[in-house]
Amino acid sequence: MKSGRFGLFACLMLLTTSWAGMATIQENQLMEKESPSWSSDIWNETPFRDVGVPENFTFLSYINYSDVGVLINNQSDVSRTIGYAFVAARNISQNRIFLFDNESTPTGETINPDQFDDYFAEPLRNMIADRNLTTELNYLVTTKGIPLRINGPGNGRASFDSEIGLINGAYNSTIHQNWWASHSYGPGANEEMKEFSRQEEGFYLVTRLTGYTVDTALGLIDKANNSFGQRGLGVLDLATNRNGSGYKWWNDMLYVSNTTLNGTMG
Incomplete structure (x- = not known):
C-alpha cells in the first residue's frame, strides 16, 4: 500500500509539475507579447542628425530629366563638346540623345527649309518614332553648332529652335509658314503658368546651350550646377x-x- 501510495503521489507531483511548468512558459510568452522590449538607441545617436538630406539636394535627386531630349550635330566638334557635357551633367539616358550624323549635315548658323527638313526635322521624327518616345518627351535642348535660323521659303524667316519644337504635333503644318500660330500655354496666351506637357500643348519647349565661345556655353552648365538652392x-x-x-x-x-x-x- 505504501508503495502504491508513493507511486500515486509521485505521479500527481509529475503531472502537477508539468502543468505548472507549461503554465509558467505560456505566462512568460504572453508577458513577452504584451510587454515588448523597446530600444532607445535611436535617441542616443551621436552625432545627432538635424538635416533631413545631409548630402544636399542636387539636380539629379530633385529634378527628373527623363522627358528631356538633347540634339547634337555630329559634324560639329562644338556641338558634340557642349551636348555631351550636358548629357553627363544631367545623366541623360542614351536613347534621349539625338545625334545628327549625316556627313552633309550643315554646321552653319543659317540654313534653308530643305536643309532643315532633310538633315534635322525628318531624322528627328524618325529617331523619336523608332525609340517609342512620341509621348515621353516635353523638352528639347539644342547647342551651339546646330543652325540658328532658317531663311525661306520666300521672305520667310524662322528660328531653328522654334521650328524644331513644332514637329510631330498639332502645329506641324505651320512649319515654314510665313505667319504666326497661336497656342494656349502660359501667360502669353492669358493662361496660368503650370507644369508643361507636350501632350496637352502640341509642341516641345526648346532651349539652347550656346554663347560666343564654347567655354561660355560650358559655363552655363557649370553655373547651373552651382546655382541649385542659391539666389541670383x-x-x-x-x-x-x-x-x-x-x-x-x-x-x-x-x-x-x-x-x-x-x-x-x-
Whole structure:
C-alpha cells in the first residue's frame, strides 16, 4: 500500500509539475507579447542628425530629366563638346540623345527649309518614332553648332529652335509658314503658368546651350550646377525703342516674366 501510495503521489507531483511548468512558459510568452522590449538607441545617436538630406539636394535627386531630349550635330566638334557635357551633367539616358550624323549635315548658323527638313526635322521624327518616345518627351535642348535660323521659303524667316519644337504635333503644318500660330500655354496666351506637357500643348519647349565661345556655353552648365538652392540675378533684355511695332508683344511678355518671377521667388 505504501508503495502504491508513493507511486500515486509521485505521479500527481509529475503531472502537477508539468502543468505548472507549461503554465509558467505560456505566462512568460504572453508577458513577452504584451510587454515588448523597446530600444532607445535611436535617441542616443551621436552625432545627432538635424538635416533631413545631409548630402544636399542636387539636380539629379530633385529634378527628373527623363522627358528631356538633347540634339547634337555630329559634324560639329562644338556641338558634340557642349551636348555631351550636358548629357553627363544631367545623366541623360542614351536613347534621349539625338545625334545628327549625316556627313552633309550643315554646321552653319543659317540654313534653308530643305536643309532643315532633310538633315534635322525628318531624322528627328524618325529617331523619336523608332525609340517609342512620341509621348515621353516635353523638352528639347539644342547647342551651339546646330543652325540658328532658317531663311525661306520666300521672305520667310524662322528660328531653328522654334521650328524644331513644332514637329510631330498639332502645329506641324505651320512649319515654314510665313505667319504666326497661336497656342494656349502660359501667360502669353492669358493662361496660368503650370507644369508643361507636350501632350496637352502640341509642341516641345526648346532651349539652347550656346554663347560666343564654347567655354561660355560650358559655363552655363557649370553655373547651373552651382546655382541649385542659391539666389541670383536674371537679366531680361527689353527693346523699348521697338514698342511701336509688333515687337511690343515680346516686351510685354518680359514684363509679365518679371512680375511672375518676382512673385514666386520673392
